[in-house]
Amino acid sequence: MSATVQTLEAIERPPVSMGSRLEGELLEVSMGPQHPSTHGVFRMNVALEGEVVRKLKPVFGYLHRNHEKLGENMSYLGSMPYTDRLDYFCSMTNNWAYALSVEKLAGIKVPERAEYLRVILAELTRLQNHASLLGFLLNDMGAWGTPLMYAFREREKILDLFESLSGSRMMCDYMRFGGCRCDTPPGWMERAKQIVDRFPHFIDDLEQLVVGNEVVIGRTQNVGILSPDLAINAGIAGPMLRASGVNYDIRKVDGYGFYPRFKFRIPLGEHGDTYDRLMMRVLEMRESLSILKQAFEQIQPGPIMNPKVKIRAFRPPVGEAYGRIEGPKGELGFYLISDGGPNPDRYRVRPPSFVNLTVLEDLCLGHTVADVMVILGSVDIVMGEVDR
Amino acid sequence: MSGAQIAIVPNPGPAQQSSLLIDNEHAFAVARFLRDDPTLRLDFCSNVTGVDWLDRVVKKTVKMKKLVDGEEKEVDETTEEKIPGYLEAVYHLYSMTHKHGPVIIRIRTRDRGDGARLPSLTTIWRSAEFQEREIFDLYGVRFDGHPDLRRILMWDEFVDYPMRKDYREPDDYEWEPTPHDEVLEKAKRHYTQRPELDGAEKITAGGDALNR
Numbered sequence: 001m002s003a004t005v006q007t008l009e010a011i012e013r014p015p016v017s018m019g020s021r022l023e024g025e026l027l028e029v030s031m032g033p034q035h036p037s038t039h040g041v042f043r044m045n046v047a048l049e050g051e052v053v054r055k056l057k058p059v060f061g062y063l064h065r066n067h068e069k070l071g072e073n074m075s076y077l078g079s080m081p082y083t084d085r086l087d088y089f090c091s092m093t094n095n096w097a098y099a100l101s102v103e104k105l106a107g108i109k110v111p112e113r114a115e116y117l118r119v120i121l122a123e124l125t126r127l128q129n130h131a132s133l134l135g136f137l138l139n140d141m142g143a144w145g146t147p148l149m150y151a152f153r154e155r156e157k158i159l160d161l162f163e164s165l166s167g168s169r170m171m172c173d174y175m176r177f178g179g180c181r182c183d184t185p186p187g188w189m190e191r192a193k194q195i196v197d198r199f200p201h202f203i204d205d206l207e208q209l210v211v212g213n214e215v216v217i218g219r220t221q222n223v224g225i226l227s228p229d230l231a232i233n234a235g236i237a238g239p240m241l242r243a244s245g246v247n248y249d250i251r252k253v254d255g256y257g258f259y260p261r262f263k264f265r266i267p268l269g270e271h272g273d274t275y276d277r278l279m280m281r282v283l284e285m286r287e288s289l290s291i292l293k294q295a296f297e298q299i300q301p302g303p304i305m306n307p308k309v310k311i312r313a314f315r316p317p318v319g320e321a322y323g324r325i326e327g328p329k330g331e332l333g334f335y336l337i338s339d340g341g342p343n344p345d346r347y348r349v350r351p352p353s354f355v356n357l358t359v360l361e362d363l364c365l366g367h368t369v370a371d372v373m374v375i376l377g378s379v380d381i382v383m384g385e386v387d388r
Numbered sequence: 389m390s391g392a393q394i395a396i397v398p399n400p401g402p403a404q405q406s407s408l409l410i411d412n413e414h415a416f417a418v419a420r421f422l423r424d425d426p427t428l429r430l431d432f433c434s435n436v437t438g439v440d441w442l443d444r445v446v447k448k449t450v451k452m453k454k455l456v457d458g459e460e461k462e463v464d465e466t467t468e469e470k471i472p473g474y475l476e477a478v479y480h481l482y483s484m485t486h487k488h489g490p491v492i493i494r495i496r497t498r499d500r501g502d503g504a505r506l507p508s509l510t511t512i513w514r515s516a517e518f519q520e521r522e523i524f525d526l527y528g529v530r531f532d533g534h535p536d537l538r539r540i541l542m543w544d545e546f547v548d549y550p551m552r553k554d555y556r557e558p559d560d561y562e563w564e565p566t567p568h569d570e571v572l573e574k575a576k577r578h579y580t581q582r583p584e585l586d587g588a589e590k591i592t593a594g595g596d597a598l599n600r
Binding site: 060061064066068104105106107230232233234235236237246253316317318320321322331333335337338346348350354355357358359387388 | 405434478492513517542
């Protein structure tokens with residue numbers, strides 16, 4: 001694959017004097033794609049005045065493999081393992097979003113135990129995603145390695161759970177249309193309960209490190225402020241939207257799965273800056289823990305697959321459906337058009353991190369290069385999903 | 389906004405998400421109305437997608453009464469309707485204020501060739517910025533009024549639009565390390581002829597060259 005450097009269009013000379021040797025001159029820098037803090041092969045063409053960002057254009061597509069075309073040439077079931085590779089941190093929620101869309105498309109009901117298992121797995125995914133995001137974010141701020149390793153230690157415990165359930169740590173391929181692939185092995189639920197019971201210690205430790213830390217506050221507060229109006233207009237979803245103070249959580253609004261049966265709060269930010277986005281993840285982890293505890297109490301033994309669904313020779317009726325869930329990174333949706341055949345006529349992924357990148361330039365303008373890294377870290381992107 | 393043509397596209401499936409088809413001239417005004425109307429307030433444009441529809445023939449069977457051999461009989465009559473292909477942009481809209489949705493709007497291009505142009509709705513919903521660029525990149529729909537219409541996922545030198553249904557992948561890259569079947573046939577077209585060897589192969593082949 002070849003990629004060219006796109007020159008930024010004519011840039012108006014800003015009137016601000018930076019007092020540097022590059023006064024009045026703009027320097028064009030290509031940040032990435034091989035950069036440790038771009039979270040994958042992601043590039044930003046940045047026009048700098050001294051150290052201050054005056055223009056920023058994200059460039060991506062280095063991991064593009066036309067996931068949607070592959071989906072159109074595969075059976076409905078065949079796409080299920082492929083959804084794991086979108087956001088490879090959260091394969092369980094990707095599975096769920098896809099299964100939910102197909103269930104909408106074909107009008108399939110899911111048995112009770114499977115719905116509870118889905119909620120448990122989605123919240124565990126949210127825990128490990130947010131934990132590793134916080135680790136990466138602190139990494140970007142210069143706390144090299146140590147917080148990330150603490151976060152990965154916790155993440156690894158949850159991945160072990162996924163492995164004993166589905167056979168794979170990250171590429172789980174666990175959910176099916178009309179239920180889940182297999183029931184939990186003996187003792188799984190007890191192990192999960194133990195991990196959930198001990199998880200608050202990790203959050204407490206992390207919060208102690210983060211909340212009052214002078215460096216974190218200095219690097220994040222008032223950096224990359226996203227106004228609620230812009231956030232709504234630009235289609236931002238998930239923790240990033242709520243950090244700007246917009247009360248919108250698809251778990252509450254759509255009430256998919258069994259979420260209406262659980263009591264949980266939606267944390268909201270006040271300023272919409274990087275600090276709020278960071279704290280949003282900490283608070284969401286606590287709410288996820290509370291959902292998990294309720295789910296462990298409510299779950300009952302029972303079937304995990306709808307026996308009427310033929311997943312192998314699966315042909316949904318003609319029609320279309322858009323299903324979405326609240327993924328850890330934002331609104332993850334699948335739009336499917338069926339012509340009655342074994343393959344979808346149109347298979348579209350609405351990737352949250354792709355859309356969340358729309359406002360990256362707005363967040364970074366006027367900040368220094370070092371802040372760009374922190375802002376990008378707080379957006380929480382995974383290139384497997386952005387590029388598809 | 390007078391004269392806007394809005395048709396309801398029914399969705400026969402169990403999802404019951406029908407959509408509104410809006411004509412291109414009034415799409416911008418209708419979209420602004422959907423966003424700003426206080427009872428609708430569809431301020432959150434979640435998903436923007438392209439869909440490719442090839443030329444197709446729809447067969448309709450109607451029962452007709454006809455005189456056959458002086459007798460009135462019911463005969464099935466099939467009529468064929470040719471629908472020329474078009475590209476389509478689909479917008480899924482939600483309201484954050486009223487928490488309702490989705491309202492789905494579709495706009496269609498005139499054809500799949502030069503007429504593949506649509507009005508851009510990026511100035512109404514910023515979230516369409518990257519997603520319309522993606523439609524341009526993968527489907528080749530030109531969005532009039534888009535602030536920055538460039539390829540986004542494919543590289544700039546790329547020529548075709550890979551998500552179109554009639555897209556054929558270029559035949560100029562290596563397929564597999566060990567090609568077979570139809571891949572081998574394709575690969576053979578790119579093999580260069582091996583140059584004539586100067587008799588050295590005969591040494592290993594039969595050993596005659598050595599004895600001579």
